[in-house]
């Protein structure tokens with residue numbers, strides 16, 4: 250069987266939402282990045298957890314999944330965010346830029362139709378903070394139809410935790426993970 254894709258969101262997963270008082274978790278470090286199409290004096294501040302790099306590399310090096318960015322950062326995920334976590338370059342789903350005012354314009358995550366077309370009949374583990382019940386139904390139907398499908402949904406105010414990746418590894422191997430890895434600091 251071909252390797253499952255591991256689809257990775259960024260906002261609400263690697264970059265947590267700020268708390269009501271505007272703070273981010275103390276585990277995260279501030280970076281100013283300039284997304285494609287913006288000028289250097291129009292940088293965007295992001296908060297990233299340096300421990301996420303080694304945690305993700307642990308899964309990537311396992312050879313159990315094929316990592317793919319699936320985020321409105323699009324190519325900037327590969328060129329800006331990944332390198333800050335010492336991640337190698339990997340593909341991204343080239344999502345469109347729909348004129349929508351909600352992330353669930355049809356009751357489910359706006360990315361899903363594009364993802365559905367992109368992954369075709371491939372197995373997938375998808376980490377995103379913004380699934381709805383309809384997305385869960387889509388995943389359950391896909392899985393029941395013989396295409397392994399796992400949705401993992403972090404709390405957007407906390408973001409990705411080691412147990413989320415342990416869930417992916419367990420799903421990909423059918424076995425529990427004995428060592429979820431340590432929260433090492435990324436060093437590129």
Ligand SMILES: [Mg+2]
Pocket residue numbers: 258259260261262377378379
């Ligand atoms: Mg998100």
